[in-house]
Amino acid sequence: xxxxxxxxxxxxxxxxxxxxxxxxxxxxxxxxxxxxxxxxxxxxxxxxxxxxxxxxxxxxxxxxxxxxxxxxxxxxxxxxxxxxxxxxxxxxxxxxxxxxxxxxxxxxxxxxxxxxxxxxxxxxxxxxxxxxxxxxxxxxxxxxxxxxxxxxxxxxxxxxxxxxxxxxxxxxxxxxxxxxxxxxxxxxxxxxxxxxxxxxxxxxxxxxxxxxxxxxxxxxxxxxxxxxxxxxxxxxxxxxxxxxxxxxxxxxxxxxxxxxxxxxxxxxxxxxxxxxxxxxxxxxxxxxxxxxxxxxxxxxxxxxxxxxxxxxxxxxx
Amino acid sequence: xxxxxxxxxxxxxxxxxxxxxxxxxxxxxxxxxxxxxxxxxxxxxxxxxxxxxxxxxxxxxxxxxxxxxxxxxxxxxxxxxxxxxxxxxxxxxxxxxxxxxxxxxxxxxxxxxxxxxxxxxxxxxxxxxxxxxxxxxxxxxxxxxxxxxxxxxxxxxxxxxxxxxxxxxxxxxxxxxxxxxxxxxxxxxxxxxxxxxxxxxxxxxxxxxxxxxxxxxxxxxxxxxxxxxxxxxxxxxxxxxxxxxxxxxxxxxxxxxxxxxxxxxxxxxxxxxxxxxxxxxxxxxxxxxxxxxxxxxxxxxxxxxxxxxxxxxxxxxxxxxxxxxxxxxxxxxxxxxxxxxxxxxxxxxxxxxxxxxxxxxxxxxxxxxxxxxxxxxxxxxxxxxxxxxxxxxxxxxxxxxxxx
Numbered sequence: 001x002x003x004x005x006x007x008x009x010x011x012x013x014x015x016x017x018x019x020x021x022x023x024x025x026x027x028x029x030x031x032x033x034x035x036x037x038x039x040x041x042x043x044x045x046x047x048x049x050x051x052x053x054x055x056x057x058x059x060x061x062x063x064x065x066x067x068x069x070x071x072x073x074x075x076x077x078x079x080x081x082x083x084x085x086x087x088x089x090x091x092x093x094x095x096x097x098x099x100x101x102x103x104x105x106x107x108x109x110x111x112x113x114x115x116x117x118x119x120x121x122x123x124x125x126x127x128x129x130x131x132x133x134x135x136x137x138x139x140x141x142x143x144x145x146x147x148x149x150x151x152x153x154x155x156x157x158x159x160x161x162x163x164x165x166x167x168x169x170x171x172x173x174x175x176x177x178x179x180x181x182x183x184x185x186x187x188x189x190x191x192x193x194x195x196x197x198x199x200x201x202x203x204x205x206x207x208x209x210x211x212x213x214x215x216x217x218x219x220x221x222x223x224x225x226x227x228x229x230x231x232x233x234x235x236x237x238x239x240x241x242x243x244x245x246x247x248x249x250x251x252x253x254x255x256x257x258x259x260x261x262x263x264x265x266x267x268x269x270x271x272x273x274x275x276x277x278x279x280x281x282x283x284x285x286x287x288x289x290x291x292x293x294x295x296x297x298x299x300x301x302x303x304x305x306x307x308x309x310x311x312x313x314x315x316x317x
Numbered sequence: 318x319x320x321x322x323x324x325x326x327x328x329x330x331x332x333x334x335x336x337x338x339x340x341x342x343x344x345x346x347x348x349x350x351x352x353x354x355x356x357x358x359x360x361x362x363x364x365x366x367x368x369x370x371x372x373x374x375x376x377x378x379x380x381x382x383x384x385x386x387x388x389x390x391x392x393x394x395x396x397x398x399x400x401x402x403x404x405x406x407x408x409x410x411x412x413x414x415x416x417x418x419x420x421x422x423x424x425x426x427x428x429x430x431x432x433x434x435x436x437x438x439x440x441x442x443x444x445x446x447x448x449x450x451x452x453x454x455x456x457x458x459x460x461x462x463x464x465x466x467x468x469x470x471x472x473x474x475x476x477x478x479x480x481x482x483x484x485x486x487x488x489x490x491x492x493x494x495x496x497x498x499x500x501x502x503x504x505x506x507x508x509x510x511x512x513x514x515x516x517x518x519x520x521x522x523x524x525x526x527x528x529x530x531x532x533x534x535x536x537x538x539x540x541x542x543x544x545x546x547x548x549x550x551x552x553x554x555x556x557x558x559x560x561x562x563x564x565x566x567x568x569x570x571x572x573x574x575x576x577x578x579x580x581x582x583x584x585x586x587x588x589x590x591x592x593x594x595x596x597x598x599x600x601x602x603x604x605x606x607x608x609x610x611x612x613x614x615x616x617x618x619x620x621x622x623x624x625x626x627x628x629x630x631x632x633x634x635x636x637x638x639x640x641x642x643x644x645x646x647x648x649x650x651x652x653x654x655x656x657x658x659x660x661x662x663x664x665x666x667x668x669x670x671x672x673x674x675x676x677x678x679x680x681x682x683x684x685x686x687x688x689x690x691x692x693x694x695x696x697x698x699x700x701x702x703x704x705x706x707x708x709x710x711x712x713x714x715x716x717x718x719x720x721x
Contacts, residue, residue, distance in 0.1 A: 027408050027412055028412070029404050029407050029408040029411070029412070030404075030408070033404060126493075126494070129495070134494065134495050135425050135494050135495060136424065136425045136428050136429075136447065136449065136495055137399055137425055137428070137429060139428060139429060139432045139454070140432070143436050154411065155407070155408075155411050155412065224400070227404075228400055228403045228404065228407075228429075229403070229432070229433065229436065230399070230400070230403055230429050230432065230433070232398065232399040232400030232403070232425075232429065233399070233425065234398045234399065234400055235400065274358070274359040274360075274394055274396055275394065277359070278358055278359040278360070278363040278367070279359065279363075280359050281360075
């Protein structure tokens with residue numbers, strides 16, 4: 001069984017440092033996108049890492065959060081924070097409702113149900129095009145926001161906000177994993193029948209984890225909308241679910257810090273690869289195969305390996 | 318020997334000499350105008366984006382400069398994702414100071430980018446198909462070259478009805494998305510006005526590749542005309558499968574919107590023969606502007622221009638015409654210069670309506686030729702009708718602000 005690290009820990013410091021350095025190394029708009037997708041990938045990291053649930057449907061909650069945030073900003077005149085809270089809440093409620101059904105199935109059936117609901121979400125967006133804008137997306141959203149007297153409009157202030165939101169969610173996940181609730185989730189991941197035998201309401205714990213992950217994905221959707229000033233229909237497409245999963249896998253499942261690493265790697269590498277070859281997704285797939293085969297813990301795992309190697313060498317000296 | 322005066326003069330000139338390369342560079346840099354082109358060069362729409370990008374880039378090469386500035390083509394690959402397109406345009410406008418943007422690979426991207434460019438007070442010339450671009454979502458920044466769905470339907474369905482007055486029963490097969498729906502609703506309006514019986518419609522999804530069920534349903538209604546309301550490869554597949562079901566024998570087939578030459582080549586002369594197509598551009602139409610496009614495409618590919626290349630060329634040309642007429646890179650001045658402008662475009666003399674920023678140009682109804690009648694490998698169709706069929710400005714739903 002994996003040991004639960006103390007919180008906050010070295011990972012917290014590394015993530016914070018990475019967030020500070022990021023806009024100095026890549027354009028601020030790209031850095032914002034990295035922070036947003038990292039937030040979305042945190043929802044996958046929570047489910048897959050803490051509970052061992054493989055979801056192909058996190059894009060659904062991200063998409064719902066995006067549309068709820070977009071509609072509330074545009075039509076209800078809600079402010080930045082209330083709209084984001086509603087985005088997270090919508091993701092939580094939907095994931096909680098669907099989760100109560102999905103968690104009763106295991107393995108491939110669980111995966112297929114998440115996939116099916118994600119597809120339904122996309123077609124619902126197309127079907128209710130008067131509300132969602134269909135495949136044209138939802139536009140006409142406000143482009144400037146004020147937060148505690150600070151204007152959030154230019155790329156750098158936008159990045160500051162996105163990075164701040166990611167860091168708060170990162171801290172929340174670290175806290176959850178280190179909490180008694182997180183210990184029960186870890187126990188479920190390691191041996192579900194034994195947990196049930198011990199009297200834990202496993203389905204409720206799993207539903208709570210799915211709802212929490214849905215809320216985080218919904219928040220990521222809201223952040224994406226605020227960043228773009230527009231709701232792209234791709235936010236609720238199946239490809240978004242795949243993207244979040246791939247980012248979490250590249251970063252290293254079960255490591256919240258890996259979400260940021262995975263997102264940075266995926267976003268920067270895909271940006272570079274797309275300029276080399278139009279079918280760049282095939283190269284990402286090759287990289288993913290390489291990572292799964294030779295670096296099962298993802299990039300975050302590589303960091304651990306390098307630290308361990310360094311520590312061993314130092315001890316020998 | 319160096320005297321004091323010479324030393325002092327030298328010392329004074331030294332900083333100037335050191336700064337000279339920078340000053341010269343800056344002077345040169347000021348004469349370069351960066352223009353962003355938004356195309357999908359990877360992802361699902363890469364084949365479409367690549368052709369459009371070629372046309373736009375070649376136009377820049379041909380013109381070289383505009384309004385006294387050397388033109389620099391800055392390509393933004395949106396990967397077929399509207400969100401990605403908006404992010405890259407944001408980056409180009411905020412971090413590179415670009416104000417002049419062209420291109421799109423689909424309507425969703427155009428609508429999103431048009432709003433983004435407007436919010437940042439730039440100018441955007443695009444080739445979207447959706448009516449909204451110059452309709453309810455129009456704005457002072459956006460200009461559109463291809464015709465809207467209204468024009469495509471009125472320039473194809475009406476002439477066909479006039480040509481075959483006894484063909485009263487029409488069936489439609491429609492791609493279920495905004496563009497397909499828009500073509501269909503415009504068809505219905507014309508049917509109603511002309512007393513045509515719309516005997517049925519089959520919707521198919523954007524992921525469908527097999528249409529035999531829809532075609533069997535259409536056949537069961539015994540229509541005089543089958544109208545296909547869609548865009549892209551699906552249109553080619555529907556035409557091909559309708560022909561393989563023997564529909565061409567008793568029914569006229571009309572693809573309301575096609576991309577012209579490349580789709581005709583994909584179908585081949587045996588399938589194109591006696592099928593009607595709508596098209597925004599045809600290389601066989603001789604005009605001064607068309608010859609300019611043909612010249613650069615011939616130079617680059619050794620062949621005649623297709624729709625994608627011409628369309629890419631056209632959006633570049635509009636911006637360049639605006640820059641030259643305004644003799645300035647100032648966006649409001651260019652917008653003003655473009656409103657009402659008349660120029661020699663790829664389809665002949667084209668102009669821009671000030672009310673909705675729609676280019677007024679011909680849309681063609683074309684008829685596939687028999688292989689024996691073809692003069693060369695590209696002579697697959699002939700133009701039956703060329704019509705400028707635009708909706709009246711007050712009916713587009715466009716509420717244009719007075720200034721940017």
